[in-house]
Amino acid sequence: MLGDAWLWVAVEWSPLAHMEFYARDGFDTPTVVALLGAALAKAALLWLILRAPAPGPLDRRAKALRRLLYLVVANSLVLWYPIALLPDAVDAAFQLTLWTAIDVLYLLVIRWRSRLLRAVAGAVFAVELAGMANELLDELDLPELGSSDVVVWGLMASGVAATILTVVGQWRDGRWSRGTLAAGWLSVGVYALVIALNLLSGRIYSGHLAMLVMMDAVGLVSTVWIAATARELPVEGRPADPPPARRRVIRVAVAAVAVLPVIAMIHPEEAAHLTYTHGSTDCYARPSFGDLKPAERDAAFLCRARSREGGGSPMFPDSVSDQAILAYGRALCRAKDSDEQEAILARAGSKRSAGAAGPWDLVYVCPEIVGATHPELLRSAAETEAAYTAYIAGENAKCRDPWPRTKGVVQATAKYFLFADGDHGYLVQDPEDEAADELAEQAMDKVYDDSSLIGVAGSAVLVGHVADVIDLCLTVKAFRAAPPRRTAGWDQVNEVPIVSRSGRLTVPYMGEGGEVGAGAPMPNLAIAGKGRYRLRAYVRVDDAGEEQHLVVVFPGASGKRVKLKP
Structure with a gap:
């Protein structure tokens, strides 16, 4: 009342x-x-x-x-x-x-x-x-x-x-x-x-x-x-x-x-039994298949199936029981194509497309099927790390020093991995500069100002790639004085100014589990400490479409950009 x-x-x-x-x-x-x-x-x-x-x-x-x-x-x-x-x-x-x-x-x-x-x-x-x-x-x-x-x-x-x-x-x-x-x-x-x-x-x-x-x-x-x-x-x-x-x-x-x-x-057998929901704390981690006992794999799939990772809809709604989700998962494994997978998901009430049922999720319920085409998904975390380390080492080994007889004070050769879609190139920068991020953005904005594809902004230089590649071989060397030019055999050779405000100049390292950066740690190229330097970038693309870069750094007060070739 x-x-x-x-x-x-x-x-x-x-x-x-x-x-x-x-x-x-x-x-x-x-x-x-x-x-x-x-x-x-x-x-x-x-x-x-x-x-x-x-x-x-x-x-x-x-x-x-x-x-x-x-x-x-x-x-x-x-x-x-x-x-x-x-x-x-x-x-x-x-x-x-x-x-x-x-x-x-x-x-x-x-x-x-x-x-x-x-x-x-x-x-x-x-x-x-x-x-x-x-x-x-x-x-x-x-x-x-x-x-x-x-x-x-x-x-x-x-x-x-x-x-x-x-x-x-x-x-x-x-x-x-x-x-x-x-x-x-x-x-x-x-x-x-x-x-x-x-x-x-x-x-x-x-x-x-x-x-x-x-x-x-x-x-x-x-x-x-x-x-x-x-x-x-x-x-x-x-x-x-x-x-x-x-x-x-x-x-x-x-x-x-x-x-x-x-x-x-106690629920009737036909009622929905739910072990996890999208908010279950046990589902935050995504364990590797090889680290799970057989009894734990169904639980891992249920967590993935109910996940709202990224803010999207789950693969299956919470109204579907654990038993039904596992059955749908095995049906998705046996589907002949994406159209059949999409029909299975629609029958289950899913709001996601067939692409939601990826092999990285289905491996938990049908390892014998997924493992035949994606054996890497059957690995443990340690095996995955070892395979990743071996892959990076193998890619680094494919790169050779283009100036083997000219030794720098410090030098390194490694594969540089670019972002697959739209990466402009790689940076040579002073990472300890207070304005490092701002200068990197400015260098990126200037990379297409001319055909050299090199953007310069104080302590940051962005060297662009000329071919449509997702990685390139990179050698860096530092000298106490300007080395010979030696432009023969290279498609482009350009020299630009760069400043080190903290006494460091280097190329970003990809690190463990990374996707972008050098495959091995790069040395400090600012061998004379704080001050002004010259950076010479050599670029060429071989007959197989592989791109090679040589970056030479040495002290120099000039602020001019010089195109040495072509």
Whole structure:
């Protein structure tokens, strides 16, 4: 009657801070139904929480435990909101302090009737408190006790174990009623449900408000158990057991909480089973086929099939099950041509073309087919690196020094790999010049100013290639004085000025895994340190269409461009 915001506040006891994100156009029907159902459930649970404490004498420890447990109840109902306005580290420190005191008092107040059980409970409580301490360290940006998944899940499981042991201790003590013990076991079921939802986040939760409302109402069961534990602390005057009919209802409720989450996670065989979505963190890396065990290859393909890398649509939508995607993948492997692949993708509901099903993805599901035409895709990362290194070394070995008898102070010969589509040439530059990037762009703009195809801009010279090639053989040499011109056998020879402001002049190195640059590290050609130099570029194309370059650098103050040939 009063609107969605009032309905939320009345049921959830908090303002809807993120309504613009969750329900910009108002609550949908499932959320309204969930809120109305939660209102009834929370009203009943709140009546159980607010029942008056049982009469009877308490010793000093029991009184302290009762006060602390009621503080937990108050925090769960009211105090959590103002505490949430404080830094997260304050909340983490408050929870650690509070539960440290409660766990110690549990060990002292509950009559465990077994030293071994008390010792086990103390060990589990210590692990639970270590988890809280780990969270506090994280909030304070201090080194954590552990951040691996095993540690995180171990600490989470310790909270469930601590609740189980506390309920067992209450049962052995004898002062707590069956209703309180039932609330404790229900709390264990709630923890199990939360863990299950965390494990399956993104497939069950999906951020829907109805799920948030239901989990908030179910979570109040733990508060009922804590309040009942505080209420029934007196040794004398133990409340009478509930009548048989109520006990049966309690048993059914406990069984439902324990069994229904398991049943909910079991899907019919024909339903879509989804292991990964496009947002799964396990899918960020792309492992090499040769590094995967056979059991891991299907998972790698599922990650690739659901990937939105580059901002595009996935190969298959999330509505298609893992089993169906693997079947479609093997069908794509057997397709005769791209038209058949495109028909398979369309049948699966894919929004991508046949080109999306490349051999680098399909190799994970049909290595015997892809490997016949692309054996390199079957390699491990180490094998790929070794093959790449061998390839670069082989390409470098094809290049020869065109002036073998004229030794420079420093020199090197290597294959220079160009960008396949539209690379202008290669740079000789001072990489430590503060304006290196700007000067490189200026040199690139000037490379086509005349037929020499050499752009000059201060400490950067871009030498263009004359043939339509994707790589060329490059030799660089540095001399202390100008060497003989020796233009015979070359198609073009040009000399231009270049400056070194830091005492370095070099050609970019491609490096490991690179695509553009020299196949081997190039030396520093500024052998005289900072100052002005002359750069002479020799260029020729042989009968096989291979392009060769020789770059000679030597000190020189002239700022003129000289065309020596043609």
